[in-house]
Each structure stands twice: as structure tokens, then as C-alpha cells.
Amino acid sequence: MSTQSYYLPKSVDEAITLMAEGGPDLFVMAGGTLAMPLINEGISKPERVMSLKRAGLNYYKQTSEVITIGATTTLTQMIAQDEIPMLKEAAKAVGGWAVRNMATIGGNLFAPPPGGDFAVALLALDAELVLRNVKGERSIPLIDFFTGFMLNSLQPGEIISEIHVPLPIGRTAYQKFGRRHENTPSIVTVAANLFFDGQRIKDAKIALNAVGPFPFRARRAEEYLVENSLTKQSIENAADLAAEEAEPFTDAIASEWYRSRMIPVIVKRTLEKLII
Secondary structure, X not given: OOOOEEEOOOOHHHHHHHHHHHHHHEEEEOOOOOHHHHHHOOOOXXXXXXXXXXXXXXXXXXXXXXXXXXXXXXHHHHHHOOOOHHHHHHHHOOOOHHHHHHOEHHHHOOOOOOOOOOHHHHHHOOOEEEEEEOOEEEEEEHHHOEEEOOEEOOOOOOEEEEEEEEOOOOEEEEEEEEOOOOOOOEEEEEEEEEEEEOOEEEEEEEEEEOXXXXXXXXXXXXXXXXXXXXXXXXXXXXXXXXXXHOOOOOOOOOOHHHHHHHHHHHHHHHHHOOOO
């Protein structure tokens, strides 16, 4: 059945009210780069569709410690900001210019692997999500948002309204590996954020994408690096630990075998960027 109703709320309050009234049958989209191919190809046939395009969530602003990003802010807008270079680099890594002009930061969190290459940068930066429904507002760390393949911790009627990203106080690096240099699906993507005290690593955040059911943090690799210095041996050990935590898969882009062998290579290349 074709779409019967289309809603274009002018505020977040109107959007969450429509969601409460429409229930789970209301199809919600932002930029449409994920949703519209499903509808156009007949994979999804929603009777009612709501777009967040004009709900007032297209913005980003900076305080002394945090950048606040509205959920429908586009990837192109993230390329224009200079406060967090890794977010600029991650935004450039997603699709071509036409996709980036439409694709939103909030929408990228719902991209099935190997998509979600902006989300992996947010994970390494310890981003936090602000979720809203008619019952109120709550905040959760992004690391707690993903619960499985195409599954998340959104409650009924909730939308992502904002993403809060602490300004990094350490060194960051981002590496996407694909079949081509530009506009290519990921085989392995790695984002790292390390805080040093002299030569010693005091805090480590390493996030991976396209090698599991959702973007994830390599906790064992992070724990290993803390209190170590960044040497050839420590990098190799951390890369091997990260590979052990991954769940590589086979798709049209790469085989499980190839992904599993490229994980430590790309983690190593990413961490090597952070050597003083």
C-alpha cells in the first residue's frame, strides 16, 4: 500500500505529539537517505510518514567544553565546523556531496553496517544523546544506545533531539578503509581518542565500525593502553585485542575473512597517527 499521510511538524513538541498519536506505525525520517530507498524499492511500505526536516533540530553550537548538535544537522554542516577536526574528517568519509547535503547526524546513528561512519567518531568522542518523547527528556551515552543489529534503546515515541560532544582534550585520529579512496562503503573504520600525561596514556577510547552488528568501542584494547606508552609493541597488542572484540561479517563489499585480517592493520595505522 502506498503512503496515505505525510506529516511535516514545525517543532519538536509537534513531532513527539504526532509520534505519541501515531504509535509504532508512524514512519519517521530525517534526511531520507536511509528511508527513501527502502520506500522507493518497496521494501518498506508505510501508510504514514513523518519528516523531521522542519522540526527545528538543524543546528550546532559550542560552549567552552561541549558541542551541541541538533539531530537533523547535516554532514555538510559538520564539514564546515573546525572545533573538532575528527568530526569534519568523519563527515567527509560518508557518501558523496549529494548524500552529505541531505544525510543527518541523527540519521547516521541508524545506518546498518557498513554504514555509520560518523557514529563511530561520535563513539570515540564519548558523545551523549538527548532523547525526547511526550513524557519528557532523558540523556544516555551513545555507547549505551546500540543494543544489536538495527536495534537500539529508544523507548516508544522517542526521538533523538540532540547530540552532545565533549571537546577532546587528547589526540584524535580517524581512519576509514574501503575499496576506493572516496565515496565508498567501509570495510573497516576506526576512530581513536587518547589522552596523554607525558608519554603515558591516561585515557583511551577506540571505536570500530563495519566489523560488527553496530559501531562499538574496543574496551579490552582501551584498557590495555591505559598507563602504557604508545610504542610499536603496544600498538600491535592493542590492534590484536581490538580484532578479537570484533564480529566481522561477509557482504557485497568484503568477506568476513578479509575484514578480520584488515582490522588490526587499520587499528594500527590509526594509533600510529597519534605517536608524538
